[in-house]
Amino acid sequence: MDSPLKIKTKDVLTEKKNRNGIHYSTIAEQVRTFSEFKNINQLELASKIHRLISGDIKRNGKKSPFKNVLGKKGQVKNGFYKIKTQKRSEKEKIASSIATKIQFEHTPINTSYTGKAGEFAVTSQLLFHGFNAGIIAVDDGIDVVAMKNNDLFYFQVKTIVLTNNRTLSTNIKYASFTKYEKNKTFYIIVFRHKVRTGQVVNDLIIFSNQDIRDLIAKKVLSVNKENISFIFTIDAEKIILNGKENVSLYLNEFSRIN
16 A cells, blocks of 8 residues: 555656656655645655655566656666656546546436445445445444554545536535544545446545645635535546646545555
């Protein structure tokens, strides 16, 4: 399971502006914009990131998500790294399948049914990923709890059925967010949609409470006294949050749950 520093390092290197590779000191500068790392000395953080990436490349070779940047003559540029990219990542394929969906004639049902179905879908996936998970009896801002390796995790689930509209919205109650902010709490958006084969599937966008704090700090998420608002726009091979942030990389990313 990836460490928080490795996850954020990959997030930084995946950004379009950084895909040709940047120096580890620049990676550290950008990682420090995330609230969980802002109080770490930049030189110390840069050193940790350098060791993390170089060690990962050395241990995992071609299986590492990182690679060295080469100069014009093919020599390794010391301290410069990039993320490995594929022609189309699995998450881009999923996002693309959502964006280019065939028409999904959804029979309207009571939202309590849809919400409960989403909770069961999340619980099922958690079980497949080795969590002892279950839906709790009383909804007090948390829908699912799970244990793994003696750690306790909390989940709030929001379910969206994608029909003909490419802009979808949901909210998290701000009071609920602050109530569970100190716990290992995650917010999962279930997208139910139809793919080209005609099969109806669920895809999950997984945010930790730390991700939510970071998105608020970056002014991606809008907050008032009652709600944190999410508006998802399906655009080509991307899922854009509030018109500002590509969140396709959060799709089905269970490694974030740690």
